[in-house]
Amino acid sequence: MKKWPLFLGLMLVVMLAAISCNKEGNEPAPIAQLDRKPMLENYANNFIAPAYAKMTTDVEALESAVSAFVATPDQTKFIAAQQALATAYLQWQKTDLYEFGPAEGAQLRSYMNTYPVTVSKVTDNISSGTYDLESFGNRDAQGFPAMDYLLNGTDMSMYTTGANAAGRKAYLSAVVAKMAEKIKAVNTDWSTYKSTFIESTGTDVNSSLSQVVNGCVLYYERYLRGGKIGIPAGVMSGTPSVGHVESFYSPENSIPFAVAALNEVKNFYTGGTAASMQTYLAAIGTKDDNGMLMADLIQQEMTEAINSMKGLNGTLIDNINNNRTSVLQAYDEIQDVVPLLKVDMVSAFSISITYTDNDGD
């Protein structure tokens, strides 16, 4: 019995000795930054909700531009619709990474941006006049890629003098209506989901942090790195396939879209001036071998990825055809961020990925 105080005392002494020997141990614990709630508030209020709100506005603007064009088709209205599409499609790059919570439930991405568009499905739908845009088989015949084909890959005259112009106009309207329906639903759901999101401050599988991190990392790896660059450049298959670039019928947009998407991921990670994954990771304090905070290293690598993408002149298609080495270099820069997010950040956050028991070993 008497041994206990002795042991405790001894332990405290050794412990304090260890802490004082250790440089990092001298830093005061950054308590406020380790609170997850401000980060979730920042994300919900300043990133996710505004992104869906703006996305909704842009799709509604596209919808009205399309309906004006369909009512009395002319070149001016056609160009206006094209511009509205470009605006909305760009905003999509700043929205797509938030596919968790309501958007994940609605499978928003698959309705909005499954590319490449399958043109034969679009033309079949137009000629048959009967189609169900809810059906899984039509995911690659709607959304932004279909709009891109219908407005940028099709001559204006097809809507006036072309065969089945009426059917074409109807399909154009139907596609944009479905997009508006989907995005509005998610936008509405977010307004109620927001408080749930902010209050779920844990680190278990269902927690908001887990949702955000897993959603973003999946997006970055599969849809940004893989979808926008890797697949068209043939990183996985060895053979390039430019038909798989995003925004194929307005190819000048592919690189700006990729850059916008990368920027959004970076902005989201850094969180502007408020609490974010970066500040939270900085508070945990993991460092690389040179003593640089992992939190800052990730930001730096993201900047490099953005710059390498920005450095490509001309369209992505041109670059893949004539300058593939540079595209592959840009891909590598983008890829460098993946393990940092998926391994370093996730393990520092100690997010659970499963409901089952785990020894942590």
Added chain:
Amino acid sequence: MKQKIANIASAEQFEKPVYSASLAVFRVVFGFMLFFSTVRFWLKGWIEELYINPKMFFTYWGFEWVHPLGQYTYLLFIVCGISALFFALGLYYRIASILLFLSFTYIELMDKTNYLNHYYFVTLVLFLMMWLPANVNFSLDAMRKPQISKRFVPLWTVGSIRMMMSIVYVYAGLAKLNSDWLIEAMPLRLWLPANNDMPLLGPLFNHLWVAYFFSWFGALYDLTIPFFLLNRKTRQYAYATVVVFHLLTAALFPIGVFPYVMIVSALVFFDSKDADKFVQRMKEFWPFLHADDDKDMFGYKPKRAKLLRSMFVLFFTIQIIMPWRYLLNKGELFWTEDGYRFSWRVMLMEKMGYAQFIVKDAATGNKITVNNNEFLTRNQERMMATQPDFILQYAHYLHDEFTTRGVHNPEVYATIYVAMNGRRSRLYADTTVDLAKETDTWRPKKWILDFDDKIHGL
């Protein structure tokens, strides 16, 4: 002192009579714990999630023939649950304990993704329990056949369970004596802040010193607790510490029933006289149980005793040596995990990996990037990405899978990044090695890249 050591070492000391109630109480609490654990597993839908849904299963070396049984897997759990119940009640104890050992062990061998130290502990304890006279008191067997009822058993029967528990604690403590744990407070430094929204204690976890305190206290606790439990004077305080410590770990970490297993198992350290008093009182409440106040002592038949003695000596020799097997390998234990499992390294590191596999057609040179989610569950993928034996088994699986998909002589390459205990992730495996051609042997795996850092300590 010398005399004391000589006494302990002498055979008579081992054969010293102690109250059989100690073993009986342990049987009851351990059995019920396993019963509830099985029910819990079932109710959470884990049988389906872990043993029916996955496409492939990671097998243990030498036990490749153990597979889930499809829908019959449920039957296996029924056998396990019912035999746990019979085990607890001491009804047909011999058969129940054998069935429980076999079914429980079979379940654990089905997929090493789900390896947990405490499951291994349960398997070992069940192995011992098959041979011990745990049903001679406070059991339905003793009620059915009063002639088997015995109030005393040899000390070594209870002692072997205490020994097993002590090994777990002490080795778990020794494993913590390393620079990451003691000097860096890793991985608790990462894990504790993740729980900072817990009521009451939560805010404490934001402080670095708390991670240090937990690390040092944890190591000291593991190393010393068996001795404090064995000592009559410190026992009750030590047991209180056991309860508090394990309840705290239960609140903090997703380690399931392990804390409760340890809490109830530690009861075996209590004086057998106290257990006897408790059992005698229980028998007053339940008069149908055979109440024995005789001086009968359980004894094995001489031949059997000799055999058992050798077996137990061998068993404990293996148990004491096995955790050290990693010393034969040069690489960093935490990195290569050669000798990591089955050595009581509990909650010791935060290791996370990311593995991207590429299957190459040897004839056409075509490359296919593998989507792990197509073949593995998230948990399997997570385990696979940091453990070499998983990586190899998966590579072979991909080889076979893509052969049937028409790829000619598939070559399997992997880009794997692993981060450990807060260090920056680094490349784990040689990306130019065709992993499908590598085999899992006892020798070091050359395709694992160097850790490039040193963790000092045991």
